[in-house]
Amino acid sequence: MKYLNYRNPTYTTKLWDDFEDFFNKPSSFLSSVYPSLYGNAEAQSPAVDLYQDDSNYFVEVHLSGYQRKQIQVELDKNRLVLSGTRGEESKENSNVPSFQCSVTLPQEVKADKVAATYENGLLTVTVPKADAVKPRSIEIKG
Amino acid sequence: MNTQITCKSASQNSEANSTYIQPKFTVEKSENETRVFVELPGVSKDKLNLSVENRQIFLQTEGSAKRTESWEVLHRESKDQSFQLRLNLGQQVDQAAIEANLQDGMLTLTLPKAEAAKPRKISVE
Numbered sequence: 687m688k689y690l691n692y693r694n695p696t697y698t699t700k701l702w703d704d705f706e707d708f709f710n711k712p713s714s715f716l717s718s719v720y721p722s723l724y725g726n727a728e729a730q731s732p733a734v735d736l737y738q739d740d741s742n743y744f745v746e747v748h749l750s751g752y753q754r755k756q757i758q759v760e761l762d763k764n765r766l767v768l769s770g771t772r773g774e775e776s777k778e779n780s781n782v783p784s785f786q787c788s789v790t791l792p793q794e795v796k797a798d799k800v801a802a803t804y805e806n807g808l809l810t811v812t813v814p815k816a817d818a819v820k821p822r823s824i825e826i827k828g
Numbered sequence: 829m830n831t832q833i834t835c836k837s838a839s840q841n842s843e844a845n846s847t848y849i850q851p852k853f854t855v856e857k858s859e860n861e862t863r864v865f866v867e868l869p870g871v872s873k874d875k876l877n878l879s880v881e882n883r884q885i886f887l888q889t890e891g892s893a894k895r896t897e898s899w900e901v902l903h904r905e906s907k908d909q910s911f912q913l914r915l916n917l918g919q920q921v922d923q924a925a926i927e928a929n930l931q932d933g934m935l936t937l938t939l940p941k942a943e944a945a946k947p948r949k950i951s952v953e
Contacts, residue, residue, distance in 0.1 A: 689903045732869065733906040737899035744899055748869035748906050750852075751934030792902070807933015808870040 689736050689789050732785055734768075738815075743791050747809040754804045759811055761800050764791040766811060848888070848912035859941075862921065866935040868911055873930050880923055885915040885937065920945035 735746040745766055749757070752770045760767040769786040794816040802811045853866040868876070868889060877888045889911040915937075917923060922942040929936045 734903070735901070735906050736903040737896075737901055739896075739898050739900065743902075744896075746906070749933055750867035750869045751865070752932055754932075789903075804932075806870055806872045806930075807868070 689792070690734055690787060732787075734787055734789065736789060736791075738792075741815055743795065743813045743815065745789050745811040745813070747787070747811075749785075749807045749809055752807065757804060757809060759800070759802045759809075761795070761797050761813070763797070764793065764795050765789070766791060766813065768809065768811070847909055849907065849909045850913055851887075851911040853913065861941060862939040864915065864935075864937040864939065866913065866937070867933065868930070868935050869906075869933040871911070871930070871933060871935075876930060876935070878928055878935075880917075880926055883917045883919075883921075883923060885913075885917065885926070887911065887913040887915075887935070 732750075733748040735744075735748075737744040737746070745768070747768055749770065752772070756770050756772060758767075758769045758771075760769075766789045767786070768789070769784070771784045791813060796814040796816055799814045800811065802809065804810075851866050851868055853864055856863045856865070866887065871889045875890045877886075877890065879886050891910060917939065920941050921939045925940045927938040929938075
């Protein structure tokens, strides 16, 4: 199952270039879209890990040079969106770009109990699992 | 112009083995100093060994970020390896005045240019 949905939103702005690249040089196209899978990860794509134990999911993002206040963590149902933006004050690090990534958690979670810690560039988001993933009735449309 | 910094890959050194990887780093130069930014995500100050000897900076980290054994891996991109980096300093760097600052997983090395490397007047007696 694929948990990591997307990385840098800027990718869509050069969609046509990528479309052409796909036919001309597919391997470099794939490595630009999925850098981690092709061993060519750039600085703007931090390593993302997803772990679980009996009651929690843990998402770890390995960052470098981001301040705590420059990092945003959002949870939309069971989709976790992590992003970082650099302010003007850190001009000396302007060569390190911003990042964004989205992780879909496999099961329902307690959205109001999310906790995040940030230490030495390691962002750890702890998301408790829902008490029970209950069966739901599914509405039939149309 | 002399290159102030050259990097020796960890794999070229005798003590190197597969448990070390070279961190990403960038170099910025200005008139009076050179600054090196080394990406060390998850590395705390007490896990970082930094030394300067024979005009070479040697950086090594001990172990990786702590990971709880009971956690089951669902998706993993990070590596357990420690970091190792050697930077050769040119004669222009004042070795005694090197400063290092580790914050939020980013090490900043400030390498001031040696006074001897700056132009000076010589008085004739």
